[in-house]
Amino acid sequence: MKNRPKSLISINDFTKDEILKVLELTAKFEENPDQNLLEGKVVGSIFFEPSTRTRLSFETAVNRLKGRVIGFSEASNTSVSKGETLKDTTMMLANYCDLIVMRHPLEGSVRYASEVSKVPVINAGDGSNQHPTQTMLDLYSIKKTQGTLNNLKIAMVGDLKYGRTVHSLLMAMSHFNTSFKFIAPPELQMPDEYCMYLKNKGLNFEEHTDFAENIKGVDIIYMTRVQRERFSEPMEYEKVKNVYILRNTMLNNTKPNVKILHPLPRVSEISTDVDNNPKAYYFDQALNGVYTRMAVICYILGIK
Amino acid sequence: MEKELKVSAIKNGTVIDRIPSKSLFKVISILGLEHCHNQITFGMNLESKHLGNKAIIKVTNRYFENDDINRIALVAPSAKLNTIRDYEVVEKRVVEVPDEIEGIVRCMNPKCITNHEKIPTKFKVISKNDDVMLLCHYCEKITEEKNFEISTAQ
Numbered sequence: 001m002k003n004r005p006k007s008l009i010s011i012n013d014f015t016k017d018e019i020l021k022v023l024e025l026t027a028k029f030e031e032n033p034d035q036n037l038l039e040g041k042v043v044g045s046i047f048f049e050p051s052t053r054t055r056l057s058f059e060t061a062v063n064r065l066k067g068r069v070i071g072f073s074e075a076s077n078t079s080v081s082k083g084e085t086l087k088d089t090t091m092m093l094a095n096y097c098d099l100i101v102m103r104h105p106l107e108g109s110v111r112y113a114s115e116v117s118k119v120p121v122i123n124a125g126d127g128s129n130q131h132p133t134q135t136m137l138d139l140y141s142i143k144k145t146q147g148t149l150n151n152l153k154i155a156m157v158g159d160l161k162y163g164r165t166v167h168s169l170l171m172a173m174s175h176f177n178t179s180f181k182f183i184a185p186p187e188l189q190m191p192d193e194y195c196m197y198l199k200n201k202g203l204n205f206e207e208h209t210d211f212a213e214n215i216k217g218v219d220i221i222y223m224t225r226v227q228r229e230r231f232s233e234p235m236e237y238e239k240v241k242n243v244y245i246l247r248n249t250m251l252n253n254t255k256p257n258v259k260i261l262h263p264l265p266r267v268s269e270i271s272t273d274v275d276n277n278p279k280a281y282y283f284d285q286a287l288n289g290v291y292t293r294m295a296v297i298c299y300i301l302g303i304k
Numbered sequence: 305m306e307k308e309l310k311v312s313a314i315k316n317g318t319v320i321d322r323i324p325s326k327s328l329f330k331v332i333s334i335l336g337l338e339h340c341h342n343q344i345t346f347g348m349n350l351e352s353k354h355l356g357n358k359a360i361i362k363v364t365n366r367y368f369e370n371d372d373i374n375r376i377a378l379v380a381p382s383a384k385l386n387t388i389r390d391y392e393v394v395e396k397r398v399v400e401v402p403d404e405i406e407g408i409v410r411c412m413n414p415k416c417i418t419n420h421e422k423i424p425t426k427f428k429v430i431s432k433n434d435d436v437m438l439l440c441h442y443c444e445k446i447t448e449e450k451n452f453e454i455s456t457a458q
Contacts, residue, residue, distance in 0.1 A: 110416075
């Protein structure tokens, strides 16, 4: 489609300046979240895969800005179950709304949808590929807690192979001279394409399997869940399942400014005794998602 | 005479030489020659000093743009093109791996949308060295040369 509207599919679709502009807008929405900027607008929220936080925070963002939401939260009672293609579903929906927010299990699906849609599309997660609004809220949380995005040290822990949030965050933080520590079991290490991406940009990264030793000295600990279903050998999962659990005592020798982020849902990878530690930030992080999505939607629609 | 022509000479057109024999039909397909009405002759399993064994295609009265010809770089990186006018070679070209590849290689990621809906694949070439690497425009995963599956459908 010629003259496609601006969409947000991959964090790389936004320049560093655009990212900073969205973060500025996010801070304004945090100060004043109830506005009528989306009055008269309809947002199509189409989720082919289950979601709690992402879907609800998008819908909360639209509702607080007085827009309307249409859509579905599972594909089973739509024409998709009759074999309708993603192209047809997208083109049809684009006739009904001003913006599409889409989550889909296939990688690249939302990019494709944005190429056939006449309205902008925001990627709310495409398989293990990208989840750019999660990245925006992660960036906002990092900036808010550290006062800057520049020259920070980030430890990414857990499932770095399939975790789309770490992939998008890595790309975004690469604008800000970040040093990375990748802490993961051998089966779930950061894929080559992302290591190569950092190498090409001349950024430092280290890969480790040991957890406790490698979080000292970092500014952000970004936790993800190690899922049983990712292992081909159940024995391999049993060996590592308790290795990547963050416990309160492990935070004793970490930097005073360190914050723990997690895209949620958490299962057991952060012990509940961490929740009351002032270094825990994951629930505040989830709240930031509403303000960030307000900012992304308004930026994409050219409203602010 | 030692230097006997195994495939007859053409007066005007293009000769694509030094194609690995195993890639001949892929090259024909990538260039869409099966739909071409010009006179085409080809030979395969011909002796070659460089390849040991090569194929050659001669297309009468047809000339190729660089973009077209670079599409065959993934299956015939050693290929050479001679433009013929009045039985004389007037230009020699070598193929180069292009910066972007559309619709020739299958994305190796089984969860990529291009393996589920009818969409031509699209890649950015991120390495052109010994091991060509392609970054999928859609799923953003890398397909390496050793995993190339050439799609012959145009």
